[in-house]
Amino acid sequence: MIDMYAEIAIVFLTGLFAGALGMFCLQRKYREQELEKIVNLTEDLLNERELKAAECGKETLYSKIEQYFIRIQEMCQGRKDAAEKSYEKIQKLISQTAHQMRTPLTNIETYLGFLQGMQGEPVTDTLFGRSVEAMEESAEKLHFLVENFIKMSRLEQRMIQIKKQETDLLKTIRNTLGQIQKQAEEKKIHFEIHLPEKADCVHDPNWLGEAICNILDNAVKYSRHGGRIIISLSKNEMFLKLQIRDYGIGIDKGEETRIFQRFYRGKRVTDQGGFGIGLYLAREIVNLHGGFLVTKRMDEGLMMEMDLSSGLLEVC
Numbered sequence: 140m141i142d143m144y145a146e147i148a149i150v151f152l153t154g155l156f157a158g159a160l161g162m163f164c165l166q167r168k169y170r171e172q173e174l175e176k177i178v179n180l181t182e183d184l185l186n187e188r189e190l191k192a193a194e195c196g197k198e199t200l201y202s203k204i205e206q207y208f209i210r211i212q213e214m215c216q217g218r219k220d221a222a223e224k225s226y227e228k229i230q231k232l233i234s235q236t237a238h239q240m241r242t243p244l245t246n247i248e249t250y251l252g253f254l255q256g257m258q259g260e261p262v263t264d265t266l267f268g269r270s271v272e273a274m275e276e277s278a279e280k281l282h283f284l285v286e287n288f289i290k291m292s293r294l295e296q297r298m299i300q301i302k303k304q305e306t307d308l309l310k311t312i313r314n315t316l317g318q319i320q321k322q323a324e325e326k327k328i329h330f331e332i333h334l335p336e337k338a339d340c341v342h343d344p345n346w347l348g349e350a351i352c353n354i355l356d357n358a359v360k361y362s363r364h365g366g367r368i369i370i371s372l373s374k375n376e377m378f379l380k381l382q383i384r385d386y387g388i389g390i391d392k393g394e395e396t397r398i399f400q401r402f403y404r405g406k407r408v409t410d411q412g413g414f415g416i417g418l419y420l421a422r423e424i425v426n427l428h429g430g431f432l433v434t435k436r437m438d439e440g441l442m443m444e445m446d447l448s449s450g451l452l453e454v455c
Contacts, residue, residue: 177204180204180205180208181208184208184211184212189212190205190208190209190212191209243276243277243278243281244277244281246276246277247277247278290420301343301346301427301428302343303341303342303343303428304341304343304344305341305342305343305344306339306340306341306342307338307339308338308339308340308342308372308379309334309335309337309338309372310344311342311344311347311348311351312334312351312370312372312381314344314348315348315351315352315355316330316332316355316370318352318355319352319355319356319359322356322359322360323359323368326359326362326364326365326366327364327365328359328362328365328366328367328368329365329366329367329368330367330368330369330370331367331368331369331370332369332370332371333369333370333371333372334370334371334372335372335373335374338372338374338379340379340447342428342447343428346424346427346428347424347425347428349420349421349424350420350421350422350424350425350432350445351381351383351421351445353417353418353420353421354383354417354418354421354432354443354445355368355370355383356417357417357418357443358383358385358387358441358443359385361385361387361388361389361408361441362385362386362387362440363386363387363388366385366386366387367385367386368383368384368385368386369382369383369384369385370382370383370384371384377448378430378446378447378448379446379447379448380444380445380446381444381445381446381447382442382443382444382445383442383443383444383445384437384440384441384442384443385440385441386437386439386440387440387441388405388407388408388440389407389436389437389439389440389441390405390406390407390434390436390441391405391406391407392436394406395433395434395435395436398418398434399418399419399422399432399434400415400419401415401416401419402415402416402419403415403419418432425445425447428447429447429448430445430446430447430448431445431446432444432445432446433446
């Protein structure tokens with residue numbers, strides 16, 4: 140009887156050992172297959188081949204690793220796309236910058252060559268004066284472009300610190316009116332100004348003043364001689380609203396957002412000077428103040444509307 144029990148025990152232990160050995164071999168083979176698939180997955184990732192979730196939803200080690208690899212690939216692709224987009228923007232900016240600078244540089248070279256060619260020959264004061272004036276004008280345009288390119292770069296890189304120290308928005312508006320007064324007087328522009336007695340808004344007077352000045356400069360530039368510009372400031376439940384309405388050349392349908400693009404100039408622009416930078420800078424500055432800038436086509440002319448958050452302001 141004892142021998143029989145011993146034999147049964149031996150058979151049982153032998154079967155148990157054989158089963159365990161079989162399970163171990165199967166598990167080892169399964170792990171080897173998993174490792175081989177992980178190696179293939181890694182090779183696909185390194186060779187930038189698109190990864191697909193072959194075991195999505197399974198609670199296995201390989202499934203988890205697969206999902207992590209797919210997420211890594213998506214993150215890398217996202218960063219690659221962002222880098223390519225940034226590179227394209229830089230290339231476009233370089234091209235646009237070169238194009239904008241070509242004309243004033245050509246003018247300077249032309250008049251310098253003209254004056255140099257006149258060496259030893261009599262040159263009238265009028266001819267000399269016109270040449271110098273043309274070169275000075277071109278130099279001013281180059282200076283304007285360089286300064287504004289620096290501003291654009293600082294705005295886009297968020298290097299500009301908006302210091303919201305001033306609260307009197309009326310003071311900022313009046314200062315900007317003073318900056319464009321000479322230009323407006325030359326065209327005999329008539330202003331209708333509707334401002335409240337008080338308008339407090341925490342803002343950076345230098346930067347917000349530049350944004351307003353750019354809008355006013357455009358309004359004067361594209362107004363006809365003897366034209367009219369209406370400036371009004373009001374408040375609703377959410378925003379302090381500054382509206383600048385001109386009766387100039389206006390814009391075509393579909394250009395409402397395009398005029399805020401860098402270097403874009405409206406289809407109706409003919410002989411008016413400019414580089415298509417002012418409104419781009421104005422919108423960026425207003426955005427940094429937590430507001431937004433929109434344009435509205437009118438039957439005659441254009442309405443620019445600047446909305447600033449009414450969280451920290453009071454209008455009486």
